[in-house]
Amino acid sequence: MEQATTPMEYKPVFMPRVGSDNLVKTDMVRIERHVGFATRQKKKTLNDLHRVIKKKYGFKNVLELSTKSGNKLSFPLSPYSLQITNDNGQKSSVENAFQASKVFEQGGPYLDLLTEKPRQARKDERLISSGELTGYDYFGMEWGVEPLTTFYDWLYINALKQHPELHEEVVQYQAFTDISFNPKKSVHCAAYSLAMFVALHKRDLLKGIEDPGTFYDLVTSFELSNTEDLLEEGWF
Numbered sequence: 001m002e003q004a005t006t007p008m009e010y011k012p013v014f015m016p017r018v019g020s021d022n023l024v025k026t027d028m029v030r031i032e033r034h035v036g037f038a039t040r041q042k043k044k045t046l047n048d049l050h051r052v053i054k055k056k057y058g059f060k061n062v063l064e065l066s067t068k069s070g071n072k073l074s075f076p077l078s079p080y081s082l083q084i085t086n087d088n089g090q091k092s093s094v095e096n097a098f099q100a101s102k103v104f105e106q107g108g109p110y111l112d113l114l115t116e117k118p119r120q121a122r123k124d125e126r127l128i129s130s131g132e133l134t135g136y137d138y139f140g141m142e143w144g145v146e147p148l149t150t151f152y153d154w155l156y157i158n159a160l161k162q163h164p165e166l167h168e169e170v171v172q173y174q175a176f177t178d179i180s181f182n183p184k185k186s187v188h189c190a191a192y193s194l195a196m197f198v199a200l201h202k203r204d205l206l207k208g209i210e211d212p213g214t215f216y217d218l219v220t221s222f223e224l225s226n227t228e229d230l231l232e233e234g235w236f
Contacts (some may be wrong), residue, residue: 007033014192015175016199021223023199042068059174065191066180079190080118084159101138105131156193
């Protein structure tokens with residue numbers, strides 16, 4: 001009798017790099033696919049994912065950024081919680097700032113999204129019905145859509161830079177994951193941005209990154225290794 005094979009799936013892991021041409025190395029980890037109740041399934045998936053990562057790379061510290069993490073550090077680092085203060089002193093979560101900055105063919109930026117609950121801002125119907133995304137406008141700072149994650153990375157990294165109380169602990173981690181991240185729906189991932197922050201922190205390259213041009217020139221001087229590359233390689 002032929003034995004049934006165990007279904008497998010792949011999940012991304014984002015690793016900060018210090019001595020290479022990448023700021024972040026994105027890799028795919030193969031784990032068993034669990035079926036059943038969603039919460040229990042994700043917890044099993046997460047445990048397997050971190051076990052495989054630690055064994056494959058010899059890491060001790062891996063941080064999950066989703067609500068399934070179980071690590072208290074994940075909450076203040078979530079884009080729904082992490083606050084960024086603009087030049088006018090206005091505070092908003094990274095998620096709110098990102099969604100409120102989007103500019104489309106037929107509208108935007110929708111600044112009222114700055115004060116919505118983050119998950120509601122993300123689901124605002126105008127973000128779907130306003131045509132193609134053409135760029136971003138963050139309080140007069142204009143960004144293009146290429147490279148795809150640069151504006152989001154800038155938002156997240158500058159927000160985290162404004163919270164030095166988190167730095168000492170977060171730089172202890174060697175890899176970051178988010179099992180809720182779906183590259184088919186979005187290329188923007190806070191776990192990737194967090195890994196980039198750690199790499200920049202360890203390389204002592206955070207000075208002046210508040211300036212969009214400085215940040216753009218800095219990150220594009222390195223080879224990119226993100227989920228956009230994985231999509232092009234056919235992983236998803």
